[in-house]
Amino acid sequence: xxxxxxxxxxxxxxxxxxxxxxxxxxxxxxxxxxxxxxxxxxxxxxxxxxxxxxxxxxxxxxxxxxxxxxxxxxxxxxxxxxxxxxxxxxxxxxxxxxxxxxxxxxxxxxxxxxxxxxxxxxxxxxxxxxxxxxxxxxxxxxxxxxxxxxxxxxxxxxxxxxxxxxxxxxxxxxxxxxxxxxxxxxxxxxxxxxxxxxxxxxxxxxxxxxxxxxxxxxxxxxxx
Numbered sequence: 001x002x003x004x005x006x007x008x009x010x011x012x013x014x015x016x017x018x019x020x021x022x023x024x025x026x027x028x029x030x031x032x033x034x035x036x037x038x039x040x041x042x043x044x045x046x047x048x049x050x051x052x053x054x055x056x057x058x059x060x061x062x063x064x065x066x067x068x069x070x071x072x073x074x075x076x077x078x079x080x081x082x083x084x085x086x087x088x089x090x091x092x093x094x095x096x097x098x099x100x101x102x103x104x105x106x107x108x109x110x111x112x113x114x115x116x117x118x119x120x121x122x123x124x125x126x127x128x129x130x131x132x133x134x135x136x137x138x139x140x141x142x143x144x145x146x147x148x149x150x151x152x153x154x155x156x157x158x159x160x161x162x163x164x165x166x167x168x169x170x171x172x173x174x175x176x177x178x179x180x181x182x183x184x185x186x187x188x189x190x191x192x193x194x195x196x197x198x199x200x201x202x203x204x205x206x207x208x209x210x211x212x213x214x215x216x217x218x219x220x221x222x223x224x
Contacts, residue, residue, distance in 0.1 A: 037130035037187045038166060040141045047169075051146040054165045058104070065096055073099055073109070076207045084122045094122070094135075097160050105164035107171075111178075112136075112164065114202035115185070118194070125154055130187075136163025 043051075064070060074095045078088070085091040098116070102109035119137040120126035132139050133153040142162055143151055151158050170184040171177075182198055183189035 037128065037132050037137075038139045038142070038185060039187050040139070040145075043145070048146060051165060051169060054105070054168070055146055055161060057161075060100055064100060070096065070099055073207070077113070077205055080205055081122065094156065097157055101157070101160040101164045105168045107164055107168060110202050110205055110207075111198070112160070113205040114198040114200075115163070115167070115182075117201035117204065118197045119186075124156065134159035134163075136160060136167075138162045138166065142166060 074092055077095055078091055081091050081095070082088075085094065098112050099109045102112045116122055116135045119132075120135050122135065124135060126135070126137065127133055128137055130139070135156070136159055138153050138159055140153065143149065143153065146165075147162070151162075153159050153162065167181065167185050170181040174180040174184070179192075179195045180189060182195040183191060186194040188194050
């Protein structure tokens with residue numbers, strides 16, 4: 001077959017569509033997640049039991065989203081995520097869940113945003129080469145270890161609950177050393193790249209404190 005005929009055949013054949021689809025899938029897969037992977041380690045039965053208790057569901061207080069401090073935090077962070085999550089309802093739901101799960105686990109919600117930013121780029125269905133899944137790139141072995149097979153790591157709250165419990169576990173192991181805890185979370189213990197990347201990502205979501213002068217000016221304006 002001559003080159004011209006070959007190109008014409010390839011251009012109109014199902015084979016070309018398959019190649020293009022596969023190539024697109026590879027590019028999408030590669031862009032979804034840049035995470036490493038938590039390393040599966042043998043855990044004492046008491047540790048497993050403790051993690052299971054931490055993971056067990058607890059209903060969100062009915063008034064949680066109406067609490068002024070929660071609303072203020074979501075309102076301040078939401079514009080910073082608008083480009084990555086254009087849908088406002090999806091964005092606010094994610095932020096509300098990040099705030100609740102972070103506070104529940106004793107973790108700074110800003111830290112969680114840094115982890116999610118670097119782990120998945122806020123892509124709900126991100127999958128790493130190692131098989132880590134979702135916003136916080138949780139490895140499936142955790143479901144078998146401390147959860148149950150019915151739990152879906154692509155579900156927003158499930159993913160964040162696992163991610164927070166795991167990060168809290170590593171932070172406790174490292175006696176509060178966040179640098180080392182993040183290294184464990186990413187499967188790169190002892191290397192600085194990941195903790196530094198999370199710290200840099202956190203800066204994107206810093207909330208600027210309002211100065212006293214600005215507060216007075218805002219109050220005066222409100223009275224007029």
